[in-house]
Amino acid sequence: EAGVVQSPRYKIIEKKQPVAFWCNPISGHNTLYWYRQNLGQGPELLIRYENEEAVDDSQLPKDRFSAERLKGVDSTLKIQPAELGDSAVYLCASSLVVQANNMNTEAFFGQGTRLTVV
Amino acid sequence: AQTVTQSQPEMSVQEAETVTLSCTYDTSESDYYLFWYKQPPSRQMILVIRQEAYKQQNATENRFSVNFQKAAKSFSLKISDSQLGDAAMYFCAYRSDRFTQGGSEKLVFGKGTKLTVNP
Numbered sequence: 001e002a003g004v005v006q007s008p009r010y011k012i013i014e015k016k017q018p019v020a021f022w023c024n025p026i027s028g029h030n031t032l033y034w035y036r037q038n039l040g041q042g043p044e045l046l047i048r049y050e051n052e053e054a055v056d057d058s059q060l061p062k063d064r065f066s067a068e069r070l071k072g073v074d075s076t077l078k079i080q081p082a083e084l085g086d087s088a089v090y091l092c093a094s095s096l097v098v099q100a101n102n103m104n105t106e107a108f109f110g111q112g113t114r115l116t117v118v
Numbered sequence: 119a120q121t122v123t124q125s126q127p128e129m130s131v132q133e134a135e136t137v138t139l140s141c142t143y144d145t146s147e148s149d150y151y152l153f154w155y156k157q158p159p160s161r162q163m164i165l166v167i168r169q170e171a172y173k174q175q176n177a178t179e180n181r182f183s184v185n186f187q188k189a190a191k192s193f194s195l196k197i198s199d200s201q202l203g204d205a206a207m208y209f210c211a212y213r214s215d216r217f218t219q220g221g222s223e224k225l226v227f228g229k230g231t232k233l234t235v236n237p
Contacts, residue, residue, distance in 0.1 A: 041230075
């Protein structure tokens with residue numbers, strides 16, 4: 001079974017330019033997460049989707065960041081315009097939550113996109 | 119808000135020896151989950167072990183085991199018979215139980231411990 005797939009693996013852009021990251025979660029997983037991991041830190045949640053609905057985006061800098069999850073499957077995360085401080089690894093993860101069974105699998109992560117803003 | 123603290127930025131161990139990584143957390147919730155994730159240079163977070171707070175028995179997965187002390191809010195990871203492939207960053211993480219606590223599904227991570235395995 002394929003895991004969480006992210007692209008690109010690396011991206012170098014100049015500040016003020018736009019950039020987009022793509023994530024394909026594990027098939028059947030209804031919950032998708034975008035995390036940002038700064039150098040030497042643990043990941044921090046940017047946004048969480050349940051199906052196509054963003055249910056937790058309190059940590060997303062909405063002036064420059066946007067995300068979408070069309071049809072409740074793939075997701076894109078966009079930054080426009082990028083700033084030097086946005087340099088980080090952007091991780092996507094997915095899990096299956098079944099409310100009827102009070103079940104939530106652990107989150108499975110992709111390999112991330114390393115963004116460098118110069 | 120919940121916080122997770124890993125007080126050991128770096129640890130080293132000899133191959134075949136045992137090492138323990140420390141983690142403490144702060145929460146007012148009674149139901150939650152704790153995790154240890156491994157992050158090799160490939161950057162992919164790989165789940166090592168999971169512990170449900172309501173379970174008194176410590177979780178084990180082959181060479182990996184935890185010492186879960188709920189009252190002390192401590193969750194350490196023991197790696198036995200260390201192998202070269204165990205070298206990586208290890209992150210301790212907390213997640214609320216949304217079904218009993220109504221909390222978020224998000225993982226709250228510590229800053230990580232870099233484990234080096236010496237041959």
